[in-house]
Amino acid sequence: MKRLLHIEFIKLWNNRASRVLIISYFVLLTFIALVAAIKFDIGPVEFHLADQGIFNFPYIWHFNTFITAIFKLFLAIVIVSMMANEYSNKTLKQNLIDGLSKKEFIASKFLTVLTFAGLSTVFVFVLSMILGLIYSDYTEAAIIFRDMEFLLAFFIKLTGFFAFCLFLGILVKRSAFALGFLILWVILEQIIFGLLGWKVVSWDMADKIKGFFPLESMSRLIDEPFTRLGAVQAVANQVGETLKLDYEVRFTETLITLVWTTLFIYWSFALLKKRDL
């Protein structure tokens, strides 16, 4: 396993574009800390974002995992191109001739995906912990370590998304087209949902079906955290709107994402096995 990871590390780290993207990704993650510095001074109104409770334990776990997941696109580019480049450089063929089995090849890519997801999770954990300890109103251990399932959901969400990217890289074989396909897929999920709700079944049912789509199930893993903020709730109450209060990480969505991840890896392997190079 160490050998497979090392092989992938040599390939990635010596590629300048990948290296820049990976470093930028982690630098961008740290920039979340800068949100703390956002302050507005409009005459008598003084607004300091960090004081609005976004860095309060345990809410911070939810907020930070949701926000940092947006940056996953950077690593998606790295993953799609690390796979597609093996085809365009024909190095996949050379790797196999040199004695890497097809299973080992997929394993080395998937281990890299797990490493990226794992590193991101650890990174977010450390970052949130530091920010929380500085700005949180509550620092009792029992509160700090509540809602930690958001970190697990974050890990599963990233793994699923990256596995999808890996599969697209193998399926399409060209990084630019694979990324194009990814964007197309985002739109397709919405269109299918729209068509289902409009013509085939009720909107309620369509929404349930949509939950089974790969990207939708991943995005539903962590709900948006904004309506949970005290300030937002207060405003909503004033305009007579009640906001949903169910933000937890749900078992079914986790399961659906895990099933998709397994399928994407299995399909990648099946494609690789079936194709002549």
Next chain:
Amino acid sequence: METILTVNHLSKNYGRVQAVKDLSFTIEKGNVYGILGPNGSGKSTTLGIILNVVNRSSGDFSWFDGTVSTHEALKKVGAIIERPNFYPYMTAVQNLSLVCKIKDVPADKILEKLEIVGLLDRKDSKFKTYSLGMKQRLAIASALLNDPEILILDEPTNGLDPQGIHQIREIIKKIAQQGTTILLASHLLDEVEKVCSHVVILQKGEKLYSGPVDEMLASHGFFELRCDDMEKLKNLLEEDKRFGKIILETDTMTAYLEEEMSAVDLNQWAFNQGLVLSHLVKRKESLEEQFLTLTKK
């Protein structure tokens, strides 16, 4: 003798096209093999199958008596097929250390192998800056990293300039002299003739011959003769049963032998008949002539 590779009734279809048909042969340790065949005769497909990058349609093959899985066996094989494939953004040394990781061998032989192929002074240049000849030589260095039991080369001199071709041939000869088994696929016959002891000849995916180079045609060779009275020589040769086909081309007579005969005997025989030869050469058919004879059938 130790068997390195056994191929049994191997076939490969690309849709309706049959690229390899019921191919069987074995590779023994220590010999230098040539796979010959015109373009599109299934050479590269066959190599692709035994190297785990092309799926076979039927038949099977086994490395080292079938004691290990294909990908484990490939770690003991050095192979270059078609164009050299490396990571363009990595240097020679980086690319080779990656190969070492894949083959699970220590990285301490990298410089030694780069020396053999004459790339030591460019070891820290990126692969994309190399010329085709250098890329091909790097591929050979990479194939040698594990001191392979067998070296497989598919058209190693394709697209190279005369100097490049010469360099690659010298390297191959050097490796062959060290006793490494080599399997060389090529359509350049003089190339194969210079280094190979055994050949497998393919045409349209079918095997025409496999065995030692000099047993390819049941032939005793031929004489090239010249003398003052060519007409008389021709008549005498045609009467003699020991000669088969007689061809007169410009001023040289070519007489094919039906049975073994030495140049001394022929010279004596001609002299006894009152003919003094001004030119006498005994030759075997070149690989090219043999190949053309075989593939014409």
